[in-house]
Amino acid sequence: xxxxxxAVHAGQDPDPHSGAVNIPVHFSSTFxxxxxxxxxxxxxxxxxxxxSRRALEATLAALEGAAHGxxxxxxxxxxxxxxxxxxxxDQLITLPDIYGGSYRLFHRVFEKYGxxxxxxxxxxxxxxxxxxxxxxxxxxxxxxxxPLLNILDIAETAERLVGFRNRRGERPLLVVDNTFASPxxxxxxxxGADIVAHSGTKYLGGHSDVVAGALxxxxxxxWEKLKFYQNAAGGVPSPMDCYLLQRGIxxxxxxxxxxxxxxxxxxxFLRASPKVEAVFFPGFADHPGHxxxxxxxxxFPGMVSFRLAGGLAETKRFFERLRLILPAxxxxxxxxxxxxxxxxxxxxxxxxxxxxxxxxxxLVRLSLGIEDHEDLAEDLQQALL
Ligand SMILES: *Cc1c(COP(=O)(O)O)cnc(C)c1O
Numbered sequence: 076x077x078x079x080x081x082a083v084h085a086g087q088d089p090d091p092h093s094g095a096v097n098i099p100v101h102f103s104s105t106f107x108x109x110x111x112x113x114x115x116x117x118x119x120x121x122x123x124x125x126x127s128r129r130a131l132e133a134t135l136a137a138l139e140g141a142a143h144g145x146x147x148x149x150x151x152x153x154x155x156x157x158x159x160x161x162x163x164x165d166q167l168i169t170l171p172d173i174y175g176g177s178y179r180l181f182h183r184v185f186e187k188y189g190x191x192x193x194x195x196x197x198x199x200x201x202x203x204x205x206x207x208x209x210x211x212x213x214x215x216x217x218x219x220x221x222p223l224l225n226i227l228d229i230a231e232t233a234e235r236l237v238g239f240r241n242r243r244g245e246r247p248l249l250v251v252d253n254t255f256a257s258p259x260x261x262x263x264x265x266x267g268a269d270i271v272a273h274s275g276t277k278y279l280g281g282h283s284d285v286v287a288g289a290l291x292x293x294x295x296x297x298w299e300k301l302k303f304y305q306n307a308a309g310g311v312p313s314p315m316d317c318y319l320l321q322r323g324i325x326x327x328x329x330x331x332x333x334x335x336x337x338x339x340x341x342x343x344f345l346r347a348s349p350k351v352e353a354v355f356f357p358g359f360a361d362h363p364g365h366x367x368x369x370x371x372x373x374x375f376p377g378m379v380s381f382r383l384a385g386g387l388a389e390t391k392r393f394f395e396r397l398r399l400i401l402p403a404x405x406x407x408x409x410x411x412x413x414x415x416x417x418x419x420x421x422x423x424x425x426x427x428x429x430x431x432x433x434x435x436x437x438l439v440r441l442s443l444g445i446e447d448h449e450d451l452a453e454d455l456q457q458a459l460l
Contacts, residue, residue: 078138078259079328086133087321098130100318123306127314131321132289135279138258138324139271141291143298145305146317150254150274151176152310153288155184157250157270158213159304160297163189165212170198171432174221174252174274175421181215183423198225198364200232209242217252218261219368222380222416222440223433224355226364229371233267248297254278257407259331261372264293270301275312275320277407278376281330285319287312330409333445334377337411340448341441341455342379350459352382352437377443378406383459387436390415396458399450406442411451414440 076084089096103125106118118124128146136144147153154177161167167181171194181192191210195202198220214236218227233249241247250270251263257278263271273279275287292298305311312320335358342356357368358375368375383390394402400411404419414420416434424434443451 081137082134082259082327083325085137086130086135087325098127098318098321100314101126102314121314122309122311125311125314125317127317127321128312131312131317134321134324135258135273135289136291138327139253139264139291140262141264141271142293143291143295143302145290145298145301146275146312146320147288147290147305148310148312148316149286150272150276150288151180153272153274153290154180154252155310156301156304156308157272157290158185158190159308160248160300161185161190161212164210165190166208166210167192167213167215168203168206168211168247169194169215170203170217170220170225170227171195172198172220172223172225172434173215173217174254175416175423177215177217177252178421179423198227200228200235203227203232204235204239207236207239207247211239211241211247212243212245213248213250215250215252217255218371219255219357219364219376219378221255222414222421222438224255224357224362224364224378224380226357226362226368228367229261229263229266229268254407255376255378256372257327257331257376259327260374260376264291266371269294270297276405278327278331278334279407280320280323281327281408282319282323283405283408283410285316285323287316287320330445331374331376334407334443335374337443337445337448337451338375338377338379341443341451344452344455345379345381348456348459350384352384355380376407378440379443380438380440382435383437383439385437390437390439393439393458396460397454398457399446399454400441400458406440408442409445411444411446412442414442416440 104121132144195206248269251268252272254274271291273289345354356379403412
């Protein structure tokens with residue numbers, strides 16, 4: 076089946092008991108057993124497994140071309156589960172600009188358990204390779220990155236890890252946070268990633284009404300460890316969250332077409348505006364990552380970042396003047412959002428570090444929704460005046 080068909084059908088067979096075409100929301104926390112140890116359908120307790128969640132996990136795995144999928148209560152719960160594969164003394168290599176919450180999780184939570192995080196000098200496979208050390212056990216990347224929309228060659232990054240062995244004689248695991256592209260546009264497992272991480276809160280859910288996350292992998296050994304952690308630590312999504320995410324996924328391919336069209340239209344508008352200093356959009360032919368993006372993606376998500384001409388005062392005024400585009404954190408929903416990374420999504424990164432990687436006070440990140448692009452451009456026009 077092709078992607079649009081998978082989004083509607085994979086893991087979503089009609090309910091065998093009622094014929095319902097939507098996956099029933101199984102609110103039960105526990106499941107009756109036939110005597111001791113006699114599980115009827117393989118379910119015993121909903122933290123361990125729930126039919127609504129299992130259906131969602133099958134859908135997510137199909138969309139990423141994965142053998143195994145696991146759903147979590149948030150993107151961060153999924154990331155925490157992936158990081159649980161590390162041990163004290165291990166080093167994690169990441170990129171200079173990543174989601175601020177990931178930065179916080181690496182540095183403020185996992186560092187105190189003896190896991191050291193080092194950022195490569197640039198978002199490039201070469202820079203990642205240069206940062207490897209005998210302690211490197213995991214490489215964590217985003218492409219497109221948050222918020223500067225840098226593109227990393229995922230296949231080349233995976234290739235550069237092939238011949239490398241750390242002090243345990245193991246090849247570091249490559250984790251790709253695929254939240255920005257979504258499986259509609261990019262499948263990192265096919266490019267050599269070991270684990271794909273998602274915030275389902277964004278494009279997968281698509282309606283800004285659910286917080287959820289996921290991990291996908293081809294490797295049974297990795298899946299078993301992650302599944303053990305999922306049950307042991309318990310960061311699982313509720314059955315209702317599973318339903319909402321599953322419902323959102325059904326229209327992901329359709330929504331993504333409109334997000335993409337709006338991103339192109341708004342990026343062009345911004346580039347022509349004298350009130351804008353720079354536009355970051357990998358769909359532009361002169362974006363440094365454009366050629367790589369064409370190789371590893373099937374299009375571009377509705378994300379466009381730009382530097383406004385001016386400083387913090389002008390940027391504040393712009394946010395106050397917006398009428399249609401909502402100033403808000405998050406992305407990937409049907410409604411357009413404007414985010415100020417320096418004070419919102421990336422506030423957890425120390426100011427000097429933010430400045431160094433280019434998250435300046437005049438940087439604005441737009442998540443273009445599925446509205447008519449003329450209305451979005453008109454709103455930006457009046458807010459930039
Ligand atoms: C939002 C986000 C996360 C975290 O996901 P939550 O669902 O908010 O926990 C991780 N990575 C990226 C790229 C994100 O945008």
